[in-house]
Amino acid sequence: MTAPLLSIRDLHLSMSSYDGKAHVLNGIDLTVNRGEIWGLVGESGCGKSLTGLSISQLLPSPPADYMAGEIMLEGRDMLKLPRPELQKLRGNRIGMIFQDPTTNLNPAFRIGDQLVDVALAAARWKPGILDCPPGAGRSERKRAARKLARDMLERVGIPDAGMRLDSYPHQFSGGMRQRVLIAMALIGRPDLLIADEPTTALDVSVQAQILKLLKGCVADYDMGVILITHNLGVVAETCSHVAVMYAGNIVESGPVAAVIERPEHPYTRALMASIPTRDTRRGMLRGLAGSVPNLITPPPGCRFAPRCPHATAACMTGVPAPVRVGRDHAAACIHAKEPETAHV
Amino acid sequence: MLQFIVRRVLLLIPVLVGLTVIMFAIARILPGDPVALAAGPNATQAEIEALTVEYGLDQPVWVQYGHYVSGLLQGDLGTSLLTRRPVAADIAAYLPATLELVFAAMAIAVLLGIPLGLVTAVWRNRWPDYLSQVAAIGAISMPRFFLGLLLQLCFAMWLAWLPLGGRLPIIVIPPPSVTGFLTIDALIAGDWTAFTTALSHLAMPAIAMSLSPLATIMRMMRSSTIEVMQQDYVMTARALGLPRRQIITKYVARNAVSATLTVIGLYFGWLLGGTVLVETVFDWPGLGLYATKAIVSQDMMPVIGVALVIGLLFVLANLVIDLLYGVINPKVRYS
Numbered sequence: 001m002t003a004p005l006l007s008i009r010d011l012h013l014s015m016s017s018y019d020g021k022a023h024v025l026n027g028i029d030l031t032v033n034r035g036e037i038w039g040l041v042g043e044s045g046c047g048k049s050l051t052g053l054s055i056s057q058l059l060p061s062p063p064a065d066y067m068a069g070e071i072m073l074e075g076r077d078m079l080k081l082p083r084p085e086l087q088k089l090r091g092n093r094i095g096m097i098f099q100d101p102t103t104n105l106n107p108a109f110r111i112g113d114q115l116v117d118v119a120l121a122a123a124r125w126k127p128g129i130l131d132c133p134p135g136a137g138r139s140e141r142k143r144a145a146r147k148l149a150r151d152m153l154e155r156v157g158i159p160d161a162g163m164r165l166d167s168y169p170h171q172f173s174g175g176m177r178q179r180v181l182i183a184m185a186l187i188g189r190p191d192l193l194i195a196d197e198p199t200t201a202l203d204v205s206v207q208a209q210i211l212k213l214l215k216g217c218v219a220d221y222d223m224g225v226i227l228i229t230h231n232l233g234v235v236a237e238t239c240s241h242v243a244v245m246y247a248g249n250i251v252e253s254g255p256v257a258a259v260i261e262r263p264e265h266p267y268t269r270a271l272m273a274s275i276p277t278r279d280t281r282r283g284m285l286r287g288l289a290g291s292v293p294n295l296i297t298p299p300p301g302c303r304f305a306p307r308c309p310h311a312t313a314a315c316m317t318g319v320p321a322p323v324r325v326g327r328d329h330a331a332a333c334i335h336a337k338e339p340e341t342a343h344v
Numbered sequence: 345m346l347q348f349i350v351r352r353v354l355l356l357i358p359v360l361v362g363l364t365v366i367m368f369a370i371a372r373i374l375p376g377d378p379v380a381l382a383a384g385p386n387a388t389q390a391e392i393e394a395l396t397v398e399y400g401l402d403q404p405v406w407v408q409y410g411h412y413v414s415g416l417l418q419g420d421l422g423t424s425l426l427t428r429r430p431v432a433a434d435i436a437a438y439l440p441a442t443l444e445l446v447f448a449a450m451a452i453a454v455l456l457g458i459p460l461g462l463v464t465a466v467w468r469n470r471w472p473d474y475l476s477q478v479a480a481i482g483a484i485s486m487p488r489f490f491l492g493l494l495l496q497l498c499f500a501m502w503l504a505w506l507p508l509g510g511r512l513p514i515i516v517i518p519p520p521s522v523t524g525f526l527t528i529d530a531l532i533a534g535d536w537t538a539f540t541t542a543l544s545h546l547a548m549p550a551i552a553m554s555l556s557p558l559a560t561i562m563r564m565m566r567s568s569t570i571e572v573m574q575q576d577y578v579m580t581a582r583a584l585g586l587p588r589r590q591i592i593t594k595y596v597a598r599n600a601v602s603a604t605l606t607v608i609g610l611y612f613g614w615l616l617g618g619t620v621l622v623e624t625v626f627d628w629p630g631l632g633l634y635a636t637k638a639i640v641s642q643d644m645m646p647v648i649g650v651a652l653v654i655g656l657l658f659v660l661a662n663l664v665i666d667l668l669y670g671v672i673n674p675k676v677r678y679s
Contacts, residue, residue: 058583091585098583103576108598108673117594118584168674184584 003075005224006032006055006192011069013047013054016062022295024050026248026303027319028069032192032224037215039235039256040228041271042245045292048228051245052194055226056094057086073192092122092129095190095223099197101177105169111180112165115149115187116142122188129189152183155220156213175206179213186217193218196228211238232275236260241328244268247293247303249319254329264323264331266308302333310335345670352663356656363655364416364648368409371644378642382425399425412648421652422645426638431649434634439653440524441511442623442630446615447525448546449553454608457558461565461604462597468570476566480559488618492552492625499548506544509627516541549626553619557611561604568603572596602672609665613658 013025025047032038040048053059055071057078070077073093078086098104106114120141123130130136130144146165153161156179169177178198185193195214199207215238218225227239235242236256243253244267252265263269270288290307293299299306305315314334322330325337379396380387387395396402400411412422421431464473500508512518512526519526519533527546530539572578573596581591620632627633631650638646 056583058579087585087587089585090583094583096580096583098576098580100576104580106577106581106595106599107675108602109595117586117590118581121585121587121590170675181580184580188585 003072004031004033005074006030006226007070007072008051008055009070009072011051011054011071012067013050013059014065014067015050015059016065017296020296021065023298024248024295025054026298028248028250029322030226030243030250030253032226034191034222034224035218036241037218037225037227037239039239039242040226040245041230041232041235041242043230043292046245047248048230048245049196052096052196052226052228055192055194056090056096058096088125091118091190092126092188093191095185095188095193097178097181097185097193097195097198100201101174101181102169102201104181105177107169110166110168111172112146112149115152115165115180115184116145118184119145119148119187126188129187148187149183152187153180155217156180156183156186157209158183175202175210178202178206178210182210182213182217186221189221191223193223193225194228195225197230198227199234200229200231207234208237214238232260232271244271247298248295249303249332250322251304251333252329252331253322254326258326258329262326262329264325264329264336265304265333266310266335267304268331349663349667352666356659359655359659360652363652364409364413367644367648367651368405368412371648372405374642374644378425378644381641382643399423416652421649424638424643424646426641426643426646431646434646435631435649435653438629438631438634441628442616442619442632443657444525444527444546445549445553445619445622445628445630446612448527448550449615450557450608450612452550452554453557453561453611457561458565458597458601458604460558461562462569462592462600464562465566465569465573465600466592468566473566476562480563483555483559486555487621488552488556489621489625491555492549492622495548495552496625506548509545509625511545511629512538512542549622549628552625553615553622557608557615560607560611564604564607565600569596569600571603572599575599598672602669605665605668605672609662612661613654616654616657 008028008030011025011028012023014021014023016022028047028051030038030040030051040051042048050059054064054066055078057066066079069079071079073089078089081089105111119129123141123145127134130141130148132140132144136144150161150165153164158164158176158179164172169180172180178201182198185195193214198214199210202210211234214225214227217223227234229235239256241254242256242259243250244259244265245251246267252259252263252268259268260272263272274286274288276286288307293303293306299316301316301318302308302311302320305311308315312335320332320334322332323334323336325331377392379399379401380392383392383395400408403411415422419432421435423429424431424434427434460476464476467473496508499506507513516538519529519535519538522529522532526542527539530536530542573592578591578596581595582588586595618632619628619630620636622628623630623632624636631653635647635650638644638650
């Protein structure tokens with residue numbers, strides 16, 4: 001069996017701050033294969049973005065410190081790679097899309113120039129993406145990169161792609177800019193795409209278009225995707241799998257249908273219950289009492305225990321290990337039951 | 345674009361009117377009799393009165409002002425009491441020397457300040473940064489004339505590498521005047537000896553004038569670079585594998601320079617108005633030296649003329665800076 005595209009094992013990350021060392025990722029396990037779209041959900045500050053940034057190690061160190069664990073990309077541990085090797089992976093093995101399309105494009109350069117630069121950088125390690133013979137001159141490579149940039153803009157649904165190459169970012173709408181950023185992330189033909197809240201800053205109608213586009217690209221390019229979001233609706237609509245994070249842990253993970261239909265972790269259930277439905281009366285939004293624990297002095301045992309309605313004395317001792325609760329479905333709760341005895 | 349330039353040039357009019365009014369008022373408030381000073385110690389009362397009438401100084405101040413403005417519209421800046429020559433001709437003779445000095449100083453400041461600012465931002469909180477910070481505080485806090493004296497002591501007296509002062513010794517034949525800048529005129533004429541001589545005279549005063557803007561531009565560039573490096577698009581560029589060198593020299597630099605441009609424009613005016621001390625120390629035959637002599641002898645026409653020309657140049661420099669904003673920042677260009 002070949003190694004999975006991405007396999008994160010027991011990743012621990014701490015961030016130094018003036019108040020002390022915050023243990024922000026506390027043993028993350030995640031495996032992503034080609035063709036899978038993993039939704040990474042959780043409330044603000046649970047570590048989902050940090051997990052995304054950790055994969056291509058974009059966090060400045062210090063304050064970030066990878067204390068333990070491994071991040072394997074097709075069998076190679078990226079945490080052990082020297083900087084130049086890591087640099088080679090960015091853009092052409094791992095693509096990234098960030099939240100705010102208005103601030104993630106450089107305002108001073110034409111989008112064509114920005115796309116061409118990314119394509120040329122990726123083509124240094126992956127010459128195949130440019131349609132030109134080996135040993136081609138700089139101007140020839142540039143021309144090929146420009147053609148690729150136009151094709152990518154067309155692929156992400158930007159009309160008049162050839163003309164729009166010469167436009168500046170402020171001449172695009174928010175949704176169009178996110179399309180440009182998707183084109184930029186995909187121009188190096190990455191195997192893994194990390195999309196950090198790609199639709200949060202967009203109108204709801206545009207959100208759906210962008211998600212559909214992302215889904216189409218995944219099918220076209222046979223990528224694995226990690227979609228970071230706090231919106232369970234987005235997950236249900238777009239993802240094949242989901243991992244729910246709480247305070248630096250993945251508390252439940254599995255195929256989307258299984259997790260949404262039969263959430264086993266109390267936190268997942270609380271998240272699901274907080275989604276307003278048609279029957280929710282005005283002023284009756286259900287939230288989750290309490291707030292995320294302080295990660296400098298985290299609670300002992302299960303980090304969710306202080307807010308958990310089912311917590312018992314046993315929850316306060318020892319971090320709960322994931323319990324298998326279904327096919328590929330696991331929940332990190334000592335009360336979770338194996339499928340044979342689960343109360344379905 | 346054209347509309348923008350026209351509007352900005354029209355804005356010059358109130359600036360210039362304000363300048364002339366203020367300068368005229370100051371000229372009248374100052375005590376003493378400039379005509380008596382100009383006529384010399386042996387002049388009789390009748391001669392002084394004749395001169396006063398000749399220069400129209402016996403008339404009410406608003407009539408004088410009206411005469412001045414109507415002359416100004418024809419390019420006449422009045423006549424100097426001291427040299428008895430038209431002020432416009434004097435300024436035309438002295439201005440190129442000052443401009444050459446200011447441009448040279450600005451070139452040093454910009455060409456060194458911007459890369460140094462980038463480098464210190466990238467290496468921030470390490471030794472190159474600390475070193476530059478100390479040097480910058482020293483450069484900003486040291487008076488220019490004192491720095492000039494130090495440079496003279498070091499490079500002219502001890503090392504004897506550079507001449508003490510002046511612009512071009514009499515023994516060197518000046519190149520035919522095209523731009524009025526001796527260094528550039530010498531290059532155009534292909535006169536290598538004149539070029540190196542002119543350059544060696546220009547070096548010290550230009551360096552003395554450049555250090556303060558250099559330090560400011562460097563610090564400004566450093567802080568705006570640090571700010572730009574924290575922008576989301578820099579993270580995106582890193583995440584998508586652009587080489588670090590390209591990110592800094594291309595993507596970050598262009599965004600960081602636009603904040604620094606304002607300072608460059610302001611410093612240009614500051615240097616123009618502040619050449620007096622450096623020109624005095626280095627005996628540089630420019631506007632500053634000319635204006636100082638005029639002020640000492642209460643010869644107000646040259647003073648007003650110099651103030652006008654410097655004001656005009658300052659506004660023009662800032663117009664150029666504003667146009668450069670558009671080159672660097674497309675958002676400004678289109679709105």
